[in-house]
Amino acid sequence: MNDPSHLARCAQLAMVLEVAAHPKPGNVDRDHDFPDTTFEHFLASAVGTYPVLEEAARSRHGAGALIHAAAEESLRWQRGGNTHFGAFVLLIPLLMAAGSDTPVSKIVLDTTSEDAVEFYRAFSIANVRIDSVPDFDLGESNSADRIREDGIKLFDLMKLSADHDLIANEWVSGFERTNWCADLITKKADTMSINDAIVCTFLQMLAETPDTFIRTKFGRDKSIEISE
Amino acid sequence: MNDPSHLARCAQLAMVLEVAAHPKPGNVDRDHDFPDTTFEHFLASAVGTYPVLEEAARSRHGAGALIHAAAEESLRWQRGGNTHFGAFVLLIPLLMAAGSDTPVSKIVLDTTSEDAVEFYRAFSIANVRIDSVPDFDLGESNSADRIREDGIKLFDLMKLSADHDLIANEWVSGFERTNWCADLITKKADTMSINDAIVCTFLQMLAETPDTFIRTKFGRDKSIEISE
Numbered sequence: 001m002n003d004p005s006h007l008a009r010c011a012q013l014a015m016v017l018e019v020a021a022h023p024k025p026g027n028v029d030r031d032h033d034f035p036d037t038t039f040e041h042f043l044a045s046a047v048g049t050y051p052v053l054e055e056a057a058r059s060r061h062g063a064g065a066l067i068h069a070a071a072e073e074s075l076r077w078q079r080g081g082n083t084h085f086g087a088f089v090l091l092i093p094l095l096m097a098a099g100s101d102t103p104v105s106k107i108v109l110d111t112t113s114e115d116a117v118e119f120y121r122a123f124s125i126a127n128v129r130i131d132s133v134p135d136f137d138l139g140e141s142n143s144a145d146r147i148r149e150d151g152i153k154l155f156d157l158m159k160l161s162a163d164h165d166l167i168a169n170e171w172v173s174g175f176e177r178t179n180w181c182a183d184l185i186t187k188k189a190d191t192m193s194i195n196d197a198i199v200c201t202f203l204q205m206l207a208e209t210p211d212t213f214i215r216t217k218f219g220r221d222k223s224i225e226i227s228e
Numbered sequence: 229m230n231d232p233s234h235l236a237r238c239a240q241l242a243m244v245l246e247v248a249a250h251p252k253p254g255n256v257d258r259d260h261d262f263p264d265t266t267f268e269h270f271l272a273s274a275v276g277t278y279p280v281l282e283e284a285a286r287s288r289h290g291a292g293a294l295i296h297a298a299a300e301e302s303l304r305w306q307r308g309g310n311t312h313f314g315a316f317v318l319l320i321p322l323l324m325a326a327g328s329d330t331p332v333s334k335i336v337l338d339t340t341s342e343d344a345v346e347f348y349r350a351f352s353i354a355n356v357r358i359d360s361v362p363d364f365d366l367g368e369s370n371s372a373d374r375i376r377e378d379g380i381k382l383f384d385l386m387k388l389s390a391d392h393d394l395i396a397n398e399w400v401s402g403f404e405r406t407n408w409c410a411d412l413i414t415k416k417a418d419t420m421s422i423n424d425a426i427v428c429t430f431l432q433m434l435a436e437t438p439d440t441f442i443r444t445k446f447g448r449d450k451s452i453e454i455s456e
Contacts, residue, residue: 005278005279009275009276009278009305012275012278013271013272013275013276013305016244016271016275017268017271017272020248020258020267020268020271030248030258030259030267031258031259038421039248039258040245040248040421040422040423043241043244043245043248044241044245047237047240047241047244048237048241050233050237050240050278051233077237077241193266193268194268195268
């Protein structure tokens with residue numbers, strides 16, 4: 001069950017089914033592209049990053065470097081820019097946890113300042129749109145030095161963003177929402193297609209929490225409009 | 229360039245982009261399912277068979293066992309029945325050739341009667357629709373014994389089907405049509421989206437040769453009707 005290749009393929013399948021699921025208002029799906037990022041860019045990213053996902057399922061430490069490696073490998077396989085950055089930040093600690101039989105809350109708590117520095121590097125190459133953290137602006141080039149000097153762990157960085165970023169919030173809350181969604185999809189898939197199970201879960205989550213991605217891309221007002 | 233993981237991901241991406249490309253009259257695409265086989269079944273099959281594709285890129289012999297393993301692994305990951313059988317029969321020798329720097333014509337010529345027996349096993353589990361070969365009915369259970377006794381290689385079996393099956397024809401003609409399609413897609417992708425490049429190439433091929441799959445599934449008349 002925790003064969004690294006099996007786990008990596010599960011993560012890859014999740015990425016592929018998620019991006020294919022349609023319609024997902026405000027996101028790329030099989031019938032909706034962004035101007036510079038298409039459905040096919042996401043498919044190529046999910047395929048190309050397989051070895052990093054498998055490496056994550058063999059690793060107990062190094063979440064930051066793995067997220068960085070995934071972002072790099074993704075960009076090697078497609079020219080649509082940032083595709084799965086949020087997915088990597090969620091899936092990599094989950095793969096590490098599943099592969100090493102360790103609670104994911106412990107995996108993220110054990111991150112180091114080196115993980116935080118690698119995470120910054122991943123951000124800068126992936127050109128991710130984010131709400132910046134005032135104390136540690138992710139665009140600021142001397143942040144790496146400050147992180148090392150102050151001994152800030154990646155987990156600490158996530159805590160700073162947890163109130164305004166859904167993914168950071170998952171890191172500090174034991175991936176509660178992720179597990180809730182996984183359970184919902186599994187239950188719904190008993191009575192509807194996997195596409196509809198994913199879309200209904202997406203819409204349910206969107207109704208409860210304005211999508212961070214839509215918010216950072218189009219602004220909070222647009223995000224709330226789509227949620228309504 | 230012939231890193232097995234890189235080659236396997238290229239094959240996987242080809243499978244994913246091909247099934248996603250739309251519209252493909254008579255085939256599954258992102259917007260068209262068959263009653264029992266959906267787009268998502270194909271995605272799961274492409275994801276699940278990665279390790280077999282990588283193994284093929286490390287192998288110089290054993291095409292039959294690899295095709296059998298791919299068909300088995302595909303069925304472990306989805307319940308839509310035969311999805312990529314034709315793709316495996318084409319991609320596995322191509323991966324073996326690319327991974328071992330051997331001409332693909334030599335890879336297929338070097339197949340043995342053990343490859344032929346394994347291929348029969350793959351057929352029987354994948355429940356593939358085919359025009360049967362009169363001399364070696366693929367549904368006949370004692371064919372394996374006859375193949376071994378007569379020393380029939382997998383390449384010989386393909387020769388028997390080459391006049392009425394496009395994939396068998398590729399095996400005995402040095403994968404000429406496959407290379408022609410790959411070149412067409414590459415050229416077209418300079419001036420159109422990857423989706424359109426694949427679809428235009430598909431339609432061009434369909435216009436020239438009635439699709440074996442459509443023919444075996446719906447009959448030759450329907451296949452010619454779709455080609456027209």
